[in-house]
Amino acid sequence: MRLARLSPLPLVLPLLCVVAGVASTASKLIIVTGANSGIGKECCRHLAALGGYRVMMACRNVTAGHEAANDILRQHPDACVECHPLDLASFSSVRSFAKSAVGGRAVSAVIHNAGVMAVPYRTTVDGHELTFQVNHLAQFFLTELLLPNLRRAYRDTGELSRVVIVASGAHRWASTNNQGAAGGLARGAGAAQHEVGAGGISYATEMSRGWGKWQAYAGSKLCNVLYAAELTRRYGGEDSGVVGVAVRPGTVRTAIARHSPLLRFIFTLVQPFLTSVEKAGEVVSNAAVDPYVAAGAYYDKDVRTPASAAGQDMELQAALWAVTMNILVSGGDLQRAVDLG
Ligand SMILES: NC(=O)c1ccc[n+]([C@@H]2O[C@H](COP(=O)([O-])OP(=O)(O)OC[C@H]3O[C@@H](n4cnc5c(N)ncnc54)[C@H](OP(=O)(O)O)[C@@H]3O)[C@@H](O)[C@H]2O)c1
Ligand SMILES: *[C@@H]1O[C@H](CO)[C@@H](O)[C@H](O)[C@H]1NC(C)=O
Numbered sequence: 062m063r064l065a066r067l068s069p070l071p072l073v074l075p076l077l078c079v080v081a082g083v084a085s086t087a088s089k090l091i092i093v094t095g096a097n098s099g100i101g102k103e104c105c106r107h108l109a110a111l112g113g114y115r116v117m118m119a120c121r122n123v124t125a126g127h128e129a130a131n132d133i134l135r136q137h138p139d140a141c142v143e144c145h146p147l148d149l150a151s152f153s154s155v156r157s158f159a160k161s162a163v164g165g166r167a168v169s170a171v172i173h174n175a176g177v178m179a180v181p182y183r184t185t186v187d188g189h190e191l192t193f194q195v196n197h198l199a200q201f202f203l204t205e206l207l208l209p210n211l212r213r214a215y216r217d218t219g220e221l222s223r224v225v226i227v228a229s230g231a232h233r234w235a236s237t238n239n240q241g242a243a244g245g246l247a248r249g250a251g252a253a254q255h256e257v258g259a260g261g262i263s264y265a266t267e268m269s270r271g272w273g274k275w276q277a278y279a280g281s282k283l284c285n286v287l288y289a290a291e292l293t294r295r296y297g298g299e300d301s302g303v304v305g306v307a308v309r310p311g312t313v314r315t316a317i318a319r320h321s322p323l324l325r326f327i328f329t330l331v332q333p334f335l336t337s338v339e340k341a342g343e344v345v346s347n348a349a350v351d352p353y354v355a356a357g358a359y360y361d362k363d364v365r366t367p368a369s370a371a372g373q374d375m376e377l378q379a380a381l382w383a384v385t386m387n388i389l390v391s392g393g394d395l396q397r398a399v400d401l402g
Contacts, residue, residue, distance in 0.1 A: 095175025099315035103342025109140035119147035149199035159206035167214035170349040196281035215302030228285035235283035286372035293357030304356035311336025
């Protein structure tokens, strides 16, 4: 189900955006990461078409971001679209995005769409394996930084704020260790220092410890599913009003396959059977605005679907939260106090 288009709004919005530069109840702020291409861009286009939203495109390449914003504005001249730099491979970039681009504004939804797939092994400036940081760690960090903004939107409107996480069916391929109820992610000793609890979580983040590019992707997408559920448990109450949802956008031919010639070839062969990028963008944006979306759930496109057994494992959900918090706190990026309430 979609929100009805609020027809008089597009006429008023540009004025609100340009002149006042403030969020009104008529223009809820929605942040979309990785918005310059693929599913993220189409998601922004769909929000622009719906009207009533101020769309903040967060892009690591702002030149490409502005091009995408202009493309959307050509089609929807009355839409409210802005573009800001965000590189998830750098925590300092995440911090300045939260501070400079968002500031104190109320945020109705954050759509964590940016992601990488099957990239070669690399560590970020923050010392983490790239896929793990971009696809999970940095989005967790960003949500924590934006928590006051998300809470404020809930207080202002009484509507739950959404954290949409673009997951994948690939979460089902994440290897689990079958040891104890909590299992494990991409079992390897790389993250052993982050291991918590009996049968906790361990994610191979070092080349020497059995890291593989596809397992890294699958593992990160399992993180997405686990995180959406745990975030809802922690912040979904009335004191915060912030809920998560994980959504599989479908299989879409986008630039995501750039690091895999084989996958690009397969995509070309089977393209007629794939989900269109427009449909995927619509699915993802609906996860942020459709009032009937179930908090903490996993959606396969429009359909609420059980995640993998590991994805539904509450012990693993809690373990991932603790692991992630430990990484960010021990790295000095987050104070544990942020975790309270
Ligand atoms: N396509 C599929 O079949 C499929 C299936 C399931 C799930 N997904 C998920 O859908 C999401 C979007 O993927 P897509 O298919 O639309 O691929 P895409 O066209 O490659 O888009 C990915 C976006 O993420 C951005 N990004 C990559 N690294 C970043 C970083 N360090 N900081 C900030 N942004 C970064 C990219 O920016 P640049 O343009 O600068 O690289 C791009 O805007 C991903 O999370 C992916 O896992 C896709
Ligand atoms: C950023 O995007 C622009 C426009 O699409 C492109 O020409 C440029 O090469 C990109 N820069 C990087 C570093 O990818």
